[in-house]
Amino acid sequence: VHEAAEKIQVDPEVLEAILAWSIQPIFEAFSRALSGETDFSSWHSGRCPVCGGPSRLEFIDEEGHSHLKCQFCGAEWSYPEGKCPYCGNEESESIIEIPVKGEDKFRLMACYKCGGYWKIVDERKVGTNIPRSLYDIWSFKLDLLASGQK
Numbered sequence: 001v002h003e004a005a006e007k008i009q010v011d012p013e014v015l016e017a018i019l020a021w022s023i024q025p026i027f028e029a030f031s032r033a034l035s036g037e038t039d040f041s042s043w044h045s046g047r048c049p050v051c052g053g054p055s056r057l058e059f060i061d062e063e064g065h066s067h068l069k070c071q072f073c074g075a076e077w078s079y080p081e082g083k084c085p086y087c088g089n090e091e092s093e094s095i096i097e098i099p100v101k102g103e104d105k106f107r108l109m110a111c112y113k114c115g116g117y118w119k120i121v122d123e124r125k126v127g128t129n130i131p132r133s134l135y136d137i138w139s140f141k142l143d144l145l146a147s148g149q150k
C-alpha cells in the first residue's frame, strides 16, 4: 500500500483508511453469514473470530452478560467482563475504570499491564433502541478521551 501511495502521491494513511472502508462490507457480509450458522460461544479470545481484528468495544446485554463487538466486521461474541481484550489480563488491581465526567452511558476501561483501553456500553442503562453497529461511533468521545490521556 505504501509503495502504491508514493507512486500516486496520496497520503498512505488516507489510502489505508479508504482500503479498510471499501473492504469492510465484505467482512460484514462474511460475519453475518458466519454468525447465522456458527456458534461463537466457545470463542474466548479478545480478537474477532471472523476477521481476527482487535476489539475495544464491549457491551453488556440486558441480562447482564458481557460481549465484545468487532468494530470492523460487526461480529459479537461473549467475553468475561473486567478482562482485558488485548492481553487477557483479569487481575482487578491492574484493570481500572477511567472516570468520565458527565458520562453515565458508557464506561472507559484501561489495562495497566498492556496499556490498552476499551469501552463498555451497558444496555441495562441505554436500552436497545440504538443499533449495536453504531455503538462505536456513539461512544467516540471515549476514544478522544483515551487518546488524550496517553
Ligand SMILES: [Zn+2]
Binding pocket: 048, 049, 050, 051, 052, 053, 070, 071, 072, 073, 074, 075
Ligand atoms: Zn471482525
Ligand SMILES: [Zn+2]
Binding pocket: 084, 085, 086, 087, 088, 089, 111, 112, 113, 114, 115, 116
Ligand atoms: Zn491488557
